[in-house]
Structures are given as structure tokens and as C-alpha cells.
Amino acid sequence: MDSLFSLFDPSSCSDCSSEGFSLDNVNNQNSLPPEPQLGNVEYKLKIVNPTKQRFEHLVTQLKWRLREGNGEAIYEIGVEDSGILTGLTKRDMNASLQTLQQMAIKLGATTTILRERMLDNGCSVAEVLVRKVPDDQNNIEIRVAVLGNADAGKSTLLGVLTQGSLDNGRGRARLNMFRHLHEIQSGRTSSISHEILGFNSQGQPVNYSSSELITAEEICDTSTKLVTFLDLAGHKKYIRTTIQGLSGYSPHHAMLVISSTAGAVGMAHEHLTIAVALNVPFFIVITKTDLVEPASTLQSLESFLKQVGSCRVPLVIKNLDDVITAGANQLTENVVPIFCVSSVNGEGLDLLFRFLHVLPPGISAKEKERLEQEMPEFHIDENFKTGDVGQILGGLLIKGVITEGTKMKVGPMKDGTFQTVAIKSIHRNRVPCRMVRAGQSAAICLDTNIPGLRNGMVLLSNEQAASSCLYFQASVSVLFHATAIYPGFQTTVHIGNIRQTAVVIGICASRCIHTNERDSILFKFKVHPEYVTVGQRLLFREGAAKGIGEVTQVFPLSVTP
Structure with a gap:
């Protein structure tokens, strides 16, 4: 999704050593890419005093853009269809924004001005978020998986975001996140917990501090957008639970939490590698900035991001413009937003809240309709x-x-x-x-x-045939193995919510498969049959060895009519 002032194309970056980009680098630009025909972004030079027929056409157009964005549309006001930033006078801008608001009201939607920028010619351009909860939903929902090393502050950060009160520096905020006694005693998450954070039509957070004795039901009812956090375990001991959460719950985004006191160490790299392998867009939050300045951690993140296997441009979020740019580019998988926050003094939390508010849904309305x-x-x-x-x-x-x-x-x-x-x-x-x-x-x-x-x-x-299988074939890429994988190799396989040991029965094109090689492999579940379908993504891991792939063929064991 191309967005106003998001003029830098990260995909054209040939030097991964770049220190990232900021809006200061693009202020002298005077155009955007041409208006996309598909998607939820619409350019309008001005919409002042439209005729009744023109207004109805504009409303129909807005309805289509909202459907493309699963309830969210971005309007760039003062921009020509070719992408040229012409701008509007203050009078025309106010009139255009009022017309857009009337269009939204006609559809039962709301408008929020994300940002406004003055051009060199004295005119201004504006970026507006239009949001309408689809008729068949209570709110627009996004699932965010929370990753990171043990003791990075994941549960504490979630406690602050969802409970609405800062931490006392000794982990008080995380207590509400734990589900088991041993988690409270050790301070380490061992299971998958779900927490919610809502946003109302004005973009204000709705959490458990919004009013006294507010319930989860009231948060859902008063929110037009709902972020569901999946708090995953950070300790190496619980890596299988973490993989299961990433593969089974299909999160739209991943939030990697890194402590400024420890840096990008431990399981952080492992978690990020898995998120990239499963094609989950991610952003990074550096915590505990009240204890240690994040400068050294920010420097180390450049090489850290290189290690995940592709060129990604880090964008340190410093202001609201950076937030909007990061949100617009989140699904391109080229820009990695980095937030520096403190759960104790609240530093940087306002920008993180704003980012979660504009974070785009991960599935189009057309695809959602097809699945339903x-x-x-x-x-x-x-x-x-x-x-x-x-x-x-x-x-x-x-x-x-x-x-x-x-x-x-x-x-x-x-x-x-x-x-x-x-x-x-x-x-x-x-x-x-x-x-x-x-x-x-x-x-x-x-x-x-x-x-x-x-x-x-x-x-x-009950109306569909259901088959289970012991044998299935998958096209697999080996991310790492110390030597090579041969028939007879046993590994833990993750396919969606399935987690079971499987044995390599045969390798199609060769006797074995090495690191960075790809081949078709026949697997057999070791314990019991599972329900597997062609096209499902697969991830296997055994010790340091790991690989990814896609199921290409299933050999049914039995069929229940």
C-alpha cells in the first residue's frame, strides 16, 4: 500500500548496510507513485461541492475501497491520479475533508486525519483514514504474535498495553498475563495466552483502564478495531510451543521484543527466522530504555536483520510521520519499524499505540469472503x-x-x-x-x-468427506543442517496446529539433501494419522537443524463419508 510521503521504495535498496530512511530524506519529493487501481488507497485532488450524482459516485467508490481494505481505506487529499502532490488551499482542504466526512457518514464510517503536510507552494496535502466495521463483524480484528528472548519484557509490555497502567520496575504489570503458578514464580511464559487491546472510532485506546470494572465484552463492543496479542514463550525450553503459536494461529503480524539491556541475543534470532520462514510481517520493540540507552542495540540490529536472509531497511520510529510511513509499508516486508519504549516511564508507548491503531489487516475482504x-x-x-x-x-x-x-x-x-x-x-x-x-x-x-x-x-x-493420512509429500528447503538429511531422519514437523514427529521415508531427486538445498521429501507420521491438505506450509526442526516447505501430496489412510 503506497501512502502519502512514503516515497522511498525499499525494494530498490541495493545496499543492505543502509542506516534506514526518514521522512527528512523525502521532503523534496513532489509526487507519489500513480494511483493504484486495486487496494484501499484513493487519490483525490479535491472534492469541493460535488453534485448529487457526483456525490453518490464518490460514496460508491469509497465503499469499494473500504471493501478492498477489509474495512479501512486511505484517502490522499490534494494528490492527482498521476501521484503529483499539487496541494490545496486551506479553504479547499477544509471543504474536501468535510465532503469526505459526509461520504463516510453516508456509509456509517468514521474519518481520522493521519497527517497533513505543507508544500513549498503554500498549499497542503492530507492523509485520511476512513474506517467502517464490516456489517458481518463486531470490529476489525488483527492478530499479533509477541516474540522475543526470555526476560526481554514481553509480558510486561503486554500488561502495560492491555491493562493501561505502567510497570513498577519489578514486573507487576506482567502478573495478569500469566496463566499458571509456575509462570508467576519464575516470571517466564510457558503457554500461549491471548490479550486484547481495542481502539475506538477516534483512535483512542480501549483497555482495562478505560473505566472501572470494564470487561472484555465491553472492550469488544466499544472498539472499532481490536488487536489480539498472542503472548508466546521466549525460553528455549518452550520453543515448540512458540512455533505452534506462530504456525497454528496464523498471526497477521509479529512483534519481536528485544531488551536494551541484553540486545538481540538468545532466542530472538531463532524466533525471527521462524517468522520470516512463515512469511509473517514483523516489527521490533526495544524495551527497558529507562535502564540503558538503546543506541548500541540499534547498531547491532542492522547486522541482525541481515541474518534473517533478505535485505530489510530498519526505520527507527521517532515521530508520528514515521508511524504512518511504517504502517503503510508494513505488508511490503521491506521496512522494519523499530520502537524504543519503556514500560516503567512510558517513553515511546504513545507511538506504539498509534502504530497498532493504523496497522493494516493482513487479509483482503475479497479473500475473506472467498474463505467464508x-x-x-x-x-x-x-x-x-x-x-x-x-x-x-x-x-x-x-x-x-x-x-x-x-x-x-x-x-x-x-x-x-x-x-x-x-x-x-x-x-x-x-x-x-x-x-x-x-x-x-x-x-x-x-x-x-x-x-x-x-x-x-x-x-x-458433516457434509464433506474427511480423510486422514500417515504419509504425505512436501517440497522442502533446508535452512540448516550440520551435515545432510538422509532417509530415516526423524524430526518434529509443524503443519498449522499439528506438531508430531515424522520420519523421512524418501528424497525424490537425490540420496540426501544439504543446507540451502531444495527437494521433494516423503514423510511418515510416527505416532498417529493427521488431517493434512495440499498447500499447507510446513516447518520442521530437530536440534539446530531446521527447514520449511509446502505439502504437495497427501496419501489418505481412511475416508469418513
Whole structure:
């Protein structure tokens, strides 16, 4: 998405040693790239006193741009279709902004001026965010995975963002993030926890400090945009849990947290490598700046970013202009925004809040609509029983729509079969709801207890055939192996929410495969069959060895009509 003043093209960077860029470098530019035909960005030179027919056309155009952006559109006012920054007088700019606001009101949308800039000719240009929650959603939701080394301050930062109160310097803010007693005692996250941060139509944060005794349900109801954080474990001991969170929950973005007191050490590089392998756009937050100036950490990040395998331009966020530029370029995967914050004195948190507010959704409305029309497929990441409620399944709906009372089948069991169940109730973000749509995470309560349930299973429609497999083939790239991978090699394979040991049965084109080589490999699950589909991304890891790939063929074990 090209955005106003985002005139630097990071993809043209041939020197990875660049110190990054700032808007100071582009102030003398007088044009943007031509207006994109697709996407949610619209250029308007001016929209002053349009006729009734013209106004209706503009409203229809805005509706289309909002649909392209899954509820968010960016309007560049004072910019010609060719991209030339012509600018408007103060009078024309005010009139154009008022017309845009009227267009938004007609659709039930809101407008927020992101930034305004004076040109050399004395005129101004403005960038405006138009946001409308889609009719079939309560809010626009984004999932952000939180990565980083142990003791980097991930849980503390999340506590400050979602609870709304600063830390006392001794970890008080993180206590609400922990789910288990041993996490509180050790201060280390060992499981995947979900936390929410909302933004209202004016862009103000909505969290647990917004009012006394505010609930998660009230945060969801009053927010037009909702950020769901997946707090992942940072210690090496829990790396498999972290990979499972990244691959199973399909986050739209990843936030890598690095402590200024320790720098980019430990598991930070491992986490970032996995995020890049899974094509998750990421940004970096340097914490604990109240203890140590982040200058040395910023210097080391340049080489750190090189090590992830591609040229990325670091952008240290210093002001609101940098925030908007970073948000506009987040999905291009060329710019890496870097925030310097303190959870104790609050330094830099306002810019981070603003960035989360403008962070673009990771899926287009057209793609979302296509997924919702397919048969439902719910990937189970957690299962447990609680009191008299019954069997609870937590996970992500990959395709389709699930409503209360729907009859579905769950599996595969150890023998590869599926069992019929009914959906008793649904919760999202700790709030009861009647429906869950593709791309949304939820907790689903079944009408009966099913023995033998495990993480990695799926819920499927009763109307579709369900097959499980022990054998599958994948096109694989080896990121690292000390020697070479031969048939008989055993490794932990992650496919979505599946995590199981698999054995390499055969390698297609050669006897073995080395680091940085690619080949087609036949795998066999070692313990029990799984539900795997062609096109799923695969990540395997065993010790220092790791690789990525894509499932190309599945050999069904059994079929349940």
C-alpha cells in the first residue's frame, strides 16, 4: 500500500548496510507513485461541492475501497491520479475533508486525519483514514504474535498495553498475563495466552483502564478495531510451543521484543527466522530504555536483520510521520519499524499505540469472503474440560462459518476416523457469540465429551468427506543442517496446529539433501494419522537443524463419508 510521503521504495535498496530512511530524506519529493487501481488507497485532488450524482459516485467508490481494505481505506487529499502532490488551499482542504466526512457518514464510517503536510507552494496535502466495521463483524480484528528472548519484557509490555497502567520496575504489570503458578514464580511464559487491546472510532485506546470494572465484552463492543496479542514463550525450553503459536494461529503480524539491556541475543534470532520462514510481517520493540540507552542495540540490529536472509531497511520510529510511513509499508516486508519504549516511564508507548491503531489487516475482504464460502475447517490448538460446561476446543477457523447448534465431525482419532459432534456454544475474546467466521479464533463448547481428543485435530463439516493420512509429500528447503538429511531422519514437523514427529521415508531427486538445498521429501507420521491438505506450509526442526516447505501430496489412510 503506497501512502502519502512514503516515497522511498525499499525494494530498490541495493545496499543492505543502509542506516534506514526518514521522512527528512523525502521532503523534496513532489509526487507519489500513480494511483493504484486495486487496494484501499484513493487519490483525490479535491472534492469541493460535488453534485448529487457526483456525490453518490464518490460514496460508491469509497465503499469499494473500504471493501478492498477489509474495512479501512486511505484517502490522499490534494494528490492527482498521476501521484503529483499539487496541494490545496486551506479553504479547499477544509471543504474536501468535510465532503469526505459526509461520504463516510453516508456509509456509517468514521474519518481520522493521519497527517497533513505543507508544500513549498503554500498549499497542503492530507492523509485520511476512513474506517467502517464490516456489517458481518463486531470490529476489525488483527492478530499479533509477541516474540522475543526470555526476560526481554514481553509480558510486561503486554500488561502495560492491555491493562493501561505502567510497570513498577519489578514486573507487576506482567502478573495478569500469566496463566499458571509456575509462570508467576519464575516470571517466564510457558503457554500461549491471548490479550486484547481495542481502539475506538477516534483512535483512542480501549483497555482495562478505560473505566472501572470494564470487561472484555465491553472492550469488544466499544472498539472499532481490536488487536489480539498472542503472548508466546521466549525460553528455549518452550520453543515448540512458540512455533505452534506462530504456525497454528496464523498471526497477521509479529512483534519481536528485544531488551536494551541484553540486545538481540538468545532466542530472538531463532524466533525471527521462524517468522520470516512463515512469511509473517514483523516489527521490533526495544524495551527497558529507562535502564540503558538503546543506541548500541540499534547498531547491532542492522547486522541482525541481515541474518534473517533478505535485505530489510530498519526505520527507527521517532515521530508520528514515521508511524504512518511504517504502517503503510508494513505488508511490503521491506521496512522494519523499530520502537524504543519503556514500560516503567512510558517513553515511546504513545507511538506504539498509534502504530497498532493504523496497522493494516493482513487479509483482503475479497479473500475473506472467498474463505467464508467454503466448508468450515476449525483447527484445534487447545482442548480441556471445565466444570459442568463440558468439552472446550480452542483454535482458529481457517475456512467457512460455524454457528451454534451446527453438527460437525472431529478427528482424526488414533485409528484415523472422525466422530460426529454438535456445537453447544461459542466464545470469542472471552465473550459469548453465536457465530465464528473464517480467520477468527474462538473457544467452542461441544455437546458431549469425546475421549481421545488432542491438539492438532480439526472440526469439519458433516457434509464433506474427511480423510486422514500417515504419509504425505512436501517440497522442502533446508535452512540448516550440520551435515545432510538422509532417509530415516526423524524430526518434529509443524503443519498449522499439528506438531508430531515424522520420519523421512524418501528424497525424490537425490540420496540426501544439504543446507540451502531444495527437494521433494516423503514423510511418515510416527505416532498417529493427521488431517493434512495440499498447500499447507510446513516447518520442521530437530536440534539446530531446521527447514520449511509446502505439502504437495497427501496419501489418505481412511475416508469418513
